[in-house]
Amino acid sequence: MxxxxxxxxxxxxxxxxxxxxxxxxxxxxxxxxxxxxxxxxxxxxxxxxxxxxxxxxxxxxxxxxxxxxxxxxxxxxxxxxxxxxxxxxxxxxxxxxxxxxxxxxxxxxxxxxxxxxxxxxxxxxxxxxRRHRVLSRELKLSMDDNLFDGHKEEPIKAPWSRFEKLIYVSPKMDALCASARQAAATELPILIQGETGTGKELLARAVHYNSSRRESPMHVQNCGGIADEALHSELFGHVCGAFSGAIADRLGLFRAADGGTVFLDEISEISPSFQISLLRFLQEGEVKPLGSDEVTTANVRIIAASNRPLDRLVGEGVFRKDLYYRLKGFELDIPPLRDRIDDIPALAAYFLERASEISGKRIVGISREALDKLSLYDFPGNVRELEMEVTRASALANNNSYILPKHFSDVIADIEPSKVEFAAFETDGRTLKEMTEAMERQVVRRALARFKWNQSKTADALGLSRVGIANKIKRYGLDKGDAL
Ligand SMILES: Nc1ncnc2c1ncn2[C@@H]1O[C@H](COP(=O)(O)OP(=O)(O)OP(=O)(O)O)[C@@H](O)[C@H]1O
Ligand SMILES: [Mg+2]
Incomplete structure (x- = not known):
């Protein structure tokens, strides 16, 4: 597409x-x-x-x-x-x-x-x-090289890529969004998996608006914590009198979204009997409202999401294998934020820009030390947690100044980079040579991440030649997509 x-x-x-x-x-x-x-x-x-x-x-x-x-x-x-x-x-x-x-x-x-x-x-x-804004920011950055090293190379290009509302720079997300665009161009069901807060719903919406179904509705149903009968009625509809409380006919989301998309969130939570109903719908496209004998059809694309890996649930026998294969016409697995830390500075800058647009407050940027701490934190709540941290920090920071570590929650503010880096170097049976190499590998990886894999800049910062840095990358098998 x-x-x-x-x-x-x-x-x-x-x-x-x-x-x-x-x-x-x-x-x-x-x-x-x-x-x-x-x-x-x-x-x-x-x-x-x-x-x-x-x-x-x-x-x-x-x-x-x-x-x-x-x-x-x-x-x-x-x-x-x-x-x-x-x-x-x-x-x-x-x-x-x-x-x-x-x-x-x-x-x-x-x-x-x-x-x-x-x-x-x-x-x-x-x-x-937009160009004026970017250039003004570049000018500001060139006067303050403490911040976001590397942006000066491409002054006009936005500092991040986007797929609708998803912001990213990491090669992992780049590949994922490329697959999502391909998936959007098809009619196949899509299964999106990832930990909480990784952007599953954002990705589902991006797929819908990049598909030929974009002019039809997208409806969302959360399948967690809802009884079978209620879920059936939400999706397939019901007729008046189908159960106590059914005082009028209800169309159901599958028919309401005819021609569009239905996003089924927390799909891992559906009961075995509802798994059968959904499988039948995916096979035949048929909709039978509760209490009705009439069968109609609905043409919708299903995008399902789960933060528990479905293949594991299939292995445990709690999720039907045939349904799993039906749902994953395309499988899109969003990596946790800690496995794509190069996205952290970009996302933080984006959330900061958004917070400043809304509050009208002018925060110059995020200090190097504060960014380092963000990169070392493992973000169990993923992007949602980062968004909260940056939004709150921007409210706490002073006008016309930087976000500093003290503006973050204690779990982040208290991270000591040196402790994290050197905790792994206690005497533990490895030789001094092995430990020194492990440390060298870590230093080179961090420097590469910091300079966005710009080898000349990394070489300069580490006092190496271009050939020297290339040799280190080869020797330690470093890869752009690796987590730190
Ligand atoms: N790559 C991204 N770029 C910008 N914002 C993002 C990105 N990923 C997630 N977010 C933001 O993080 C928050 C959580 O995203 P979303 O609701 O899509 O996650 P989720 O995977 O569905 O989470 P959950 O499993 O808890 O439902 C939202 O506010 C969303 O805007
Ligand atoms: Mg969600």
Whole structure:
């Protein structure tokens, strides 16, 4: 599947306007058009997708003063906004555009040529301000080389890659997101596994919005801690009177998401009897609501997630093997954060940027010492825990200054790098030569991680030649994807 360069979120219930948008962007590989009818759905979608421009009907704004465009302007200022509506009163149109800080207000009916040009200009403008932001930051960094070494090499490129809302730099996540994009282009069920807080739901949403199903709904069902009957009714629906409390018919998520995606979270928790119902659905696509004799069908893609490895549960005999194989048309295993520590500085910078955008507070960055401590912590709560730490630290840090170790929780602030590094070097039967080599290996690995595997910089920092560092990498079998 080709990667679209720009995502346009179209918000309007006006079919003529939607047709104009589809005519302009629908066939253009550079654009991905995602549509919805009202501001509530638009806000939800903004939480899931990496959006570049919102094209919004002023009728979809429930309250002209306090609407989602105004909120977006504050929370996601990098997203461009264009409003359209009644153009007969120019001063009114200008007022609306100014209030939402929109690039322009366009008059209905939308003229396709004008729409195409305006969107292009608005996106160019956004790109220019992004470059300006990046360059200003680079300039700041070049004056303060304590921070984020290595960014100076590629001044224009964003310092991280993203797959919708997933941020990463590590080769492991790069490979995973490449597989996820491939999986998205198919109709196969997907099984996402990973510890708590690794981003399973974020990945599921990214897959949905990168699949041909993106204009249909994605519904989420948590399968943990819910009785069979209730789960059956949530997914397959029920008819009135099917059980006590069933006072009206219920469609069920499979039919509600027809054409789209259903995300089944904590799939490991379903009972043996529900495993059979789900297997039947995956095989036949048939939906039989509780209490009904009628069988209908629903065309949905299932994405299931688990933080317990399903193959182990299959081995223990608590999860059906046939269902496991059905679910894992594609298997995406998200590594824990401690196994991809090169993502830590990037994620921390991203969460910091997000926290500053929301609070309006200006934090210059994260001190080298604080970053080192983050990299040594094993993050049992994974990215969610890092997000909490950075958000809280940014609230505690002083304006116009750095996040320091003391702003983190004690478990992180108290980490002593030297203790962690040298704890492994007690006399333990190894010769001095073996221990020295183990230490050298660790020092080289850490330096490489610090300089993002830039061998010249690492060599400089360690006082080695280019050939010298290459020899060490070869000798110790070091690999970019390895955890520290
Ligand atoms: N790579 C990432 N980039 C940005 N944010 C991330 C990333 N991974 C996770 N997050 C953030 O971490 C939090 C947890 O993510 P998510 O809910 O997707 O995890 P999960 O694996 O489903 O966790 P759980 O198993 O506890 O349900 C969210 O706030 C999410 O935005
Ligand atoms: Mg989850």
């Amino acid at each position: 080709t990667a679209h360069r720009h995502t346009v979120l179209f918000v309007s219930s006006d079919t003529a306007a939607r047709r104009a948008a589809i005519d302009v962007f629908g066939q253009d590989q550079d654009y991905r058009l995602i549509s919805c009818e009202d501001e509530k759905t638009a806000s939800a979608k903004l939480g899931d997708i990496d959006c570049h421009l919102i094209l919004c009907d002023e009728e979809a704004l429930a309250n002209a003063r306090k609407n989602f465009l105004v909120a977006t302007r504050v929370r996601q200022p990098h997203i461009q906004r264009i409003v359209f509506g009644d153009g007969s009163d120019l001063s009114r149109a200008v007022k609306i555009a100014r209030h939402c800080a929109a690039f322009v207000h366009l008059a209905k009916p939308l003229a396709e040529d004008q729409l195409g040009v305006m969107v292009k200009r608005a996106l160019e403008m956004a790109e220019l301000s």
